[in-house]
Amino acid sequence: MPDELIAIPARSGKAAFVTRGQTVKVINTHGEQVVDTWAFSRADLTEFMSMEHSRAGIQRLIPAVGDAMLTNRRRPILTLLEDTSGGIHDTLMAACDVYRYQRLGCDGYHDNCTDNLAQAMRNIGLAPPETPSPLNLFMNIPWTADGMLSFEPPVSTPGSYVLLRAEMDLAIAFSACPQDVLPINGIGRTPTEAHFALA
Amino acid sequence: MPDELIAIPARSGKAAFVTRGQTVKVINTHGEQVVDTWAFSRADLTEFMSMEHSRAGIQRLIPAVGDAMLTNRRRPILTLLEDTSGGIHDTLMAACDVYRYQRLGCDGYHDNCTDNLAQAMRNIGLAPPETPSPLNLFMNIPWTADGMLSFEPPVSTPGSYVLLRAEMDLAIAFSACPQDVLPINGIGRTPTEAHFALA
Numbered sequence: 001m002p003d004e005l006i007a008i009p010a011r012s013g014k015a016a017f018v019t020r021g022q023t024v025k026v027i028n029t030h031g032e033q034v035v036d037t038w039a040f041s042r043a044d045l046t047e048f049m050s051m052e053h054s055r056a057g058i059q060r061l062i063p064a065v066g067d068a069m070l071t072n073r074r075r076p077i078l079t080l081l082e083d084t085s086g087g088i089h090d091t092l093m094a095a096c097d098v099y100r101y102q103r104l105g106c107d108g109y110h111d112n113c114t115d116n117l118a119q120a121m122r123n124i125g126l127a128p129p130e131t132p133s134p135l136n137l138f139m140n141i142p143w144t145a146d147g148m149l150s151f152e153p154p155v156s157t158p159g160s161y162v163l164l165r166a167e168m169d170l171a172i173a174f175s176a177c178p179q180d181v182l183p184i185n186g187i188g189r190t191p192t193e194a195h196f197a198l199a
Numbered sequence: 200m201p202d203e204l205i206a207i208p209a210r211s212g213k214a215a216f217v218t219r220g221q222t223v224k225v226i227n228t229h230g231e232q233v234v235d236t237w238a239f240s241r242a243d244l245t246e247f248m249s250m251e252h253s254r255a256g257i258q259r260l261i262p263a264v265g266d267a268m269l270t271n272r273r274r275p276i277l278t279l280l281e282d283t284s285g286g287i288h289d290t291l292m293a294a295c296d297v298y299r300y301q302r303l304g305c306d307g308y309h310d311n312c313t314d315n316l317a318q319a320m321r322n323i324g325l326a327p328p329e330t331p332s333p334l335n336l337f338m339n340i341p342w343t344a345d346g347m348l349s350f351e352p353p354v355s356t357p358g359s360y361v362l363l364r365a366e367m368d369l370a371i372a373f374s375a376c377p378q379d380v381l382p383i384n385g386i387g388r389t390p391t392e393a394h395f396a397l398a
Contacts, residue, residue: 051251052293052332057302061291061346072330074298092260092291094251099273103256130329131271133251143342147260 003197008035010193011178013116015124017042018166018198024078026174027195028085028138031158032186034177035194036095036113036134039069039077042169045126047071049078051091051133061143062089068167069135077170078135082163085156090139092149095131096179104181111178120173128173136177137162139184151182202396207234209392210377212315214323216241217365217397223277225373226394227284227337230357231385233376234393235294235312235333238268238276241368244325246270248277250290250332260342261288267366268334276369277334281362284355289338291348294330295378303380315374325370335376336361338383350381371395 003025008014010033018024018039026035041047050072057074058067065083068076094100095117101110114131121128140152166172174196180189202224207213209232217223217238225234240246249271256273257266264282267275293299294316300309313330320327339351365371373395379388 050293052291055348056292056299059348061342061348072293074296074302092251093255094249094271097273100255103273133332143260143346145344147342149254149258149260151258 003199005195005197008174008176008194008196010176010191011111013120013173013175015120015126015171015173016198017124018170018172020166020169022166023081023199024164024166024172025161025197025199026137026164027159027161027197028154028156029158029195030192031156031160032154033192033194034139034154034179034184035137036117036175036177037137038117038128038132038134038173040126040128040171041071041077042171046129047073048132049135051135055091061091062087076167078164079167080162081165085138085160085162088138088140088155090136090141092141093136093139095134095175096177101181106181113175113177116175117173120175121171124171126171151184153183153186202398204394204396207373207375207393207395209375209390210310212319212372212374214319214325214370214372215397216323217369217371219365219368221365222280222398223363223365223371224360224396224398225336225363226358226360226396227353227355228357228394229391230355230359231353232391232393233338233353233378233383234336235374235376236336237316237327237331237333237372239325239327239370240270240276241370245328246272247331248334250334254290260290261286275366278364278366279361280364284337284359284361287337287339287354289335289340291340292335292338294333294374295376300380305380310377312374312376316372319372319374320370323370350383352382352385
């Protein structure tokens with residue numbers, strides 16, 4: 001029986017509880033959607049997946065299959081078990097927020113991953129203690145030898161996925177990034193839904 | 200008249216208030232000392248210099264002369280005006296903490312930059328709302344084309360410095376990193392003092 005797919009609606013967030021040892025498959029349903037991803041310990045929400053602690057632990061800019069992402073207390077929280085997406089993700093960029101879209105010239109409110117995180121967590125009865133820097137699945141931020149960074153379209157394909165294993169009881173939260181000014185969700189700049197499944 | 204030098208004692212932290220428009224010269228006195236650096240808005244300590252927001256703004260892994268580091272609300276907070284140190288700094292690695300030294304095999308308490316930040320802020324009557332990922336001045340974390348990272352000795356020389364301009368009223372905090380297991384403070388693994396001066 002296939003796992004039940006849970007939608008992360010376009011431009012929106014979605015969170016769920018995951019038990020230690022369960023897996024989470026995050027699917028790039030339409031192939032070009034960045035999915036900002038956070039994980040918080042169920043036992044204490046102030047312990048959460050941290051990009052800056054993970055990079056020190058894995059000594060890579062992007063996690064590879066077999067790598068365990070670490071919390072801000074340096075404990076494994078999510079291990080990358082499989083990746084059919086091409087292996088390009090981002091650990092460098094903050095979640096987008098109202099200030100980002102103001103700087104990009106948008107008038108008025110723009111959906112953003114920071115607010116999506118808060119809303120998704122509220123929907124399962126939680127409040128994030130802060131907005132940790134997210135694991136930006138499928139996001140393509142290449143670097144050069146001299147450290148220049150750019151915002152590029154994903155290399156992933158429709159239906160490709162990453163499989164993560166929970167190393168503690170946790171709340172996982174996703175945002176299907178609403179970025180439609182830069183081409184990080186494809187050159188069509190059209191955010192789409194994505195999906196995940198727990199097993 | 201030369202600026203008054205303020206010591207950041209070896210393995211310790213030091214904080215100071217800085218007014219918008221003032222400059223802060225951070226001096227690598229003995230040449231091989233990493234200086235973790237944080238900045239918090241005086242008006243609201245929950246607004247602070249953020250590596251993940253800064254990287255999105257400057258589109259570099261390491262700030263270059265002329266770059267403005269951004270807060271978590273995407274406002275300029277510190278601009279890099281001069282750099283005689285060789286231009287190698289780090290924005291990728293979390294401040295060291297008790298968990299880091301436990302993982303590195305240390306028994307008992309080890310001085311660490313996270314606790315140094317808290318102590319330095321307490322000494323000027325403030326409490327940091329969290330431990331933001333620091334700007335690790337003089338820290339040498341090279342990356343490869345395929346994203347591998349390593350912990351290497353600084354390339355800076357005795358007396359070399361960076362000059363920063365405050366873009367808002369702020370509290371700046373430093374930690375002379377007490378790392379003595381990895382060679383990031385030189386192959387001698389001997390943390391030293393550093394200095395700063397306000398003008």
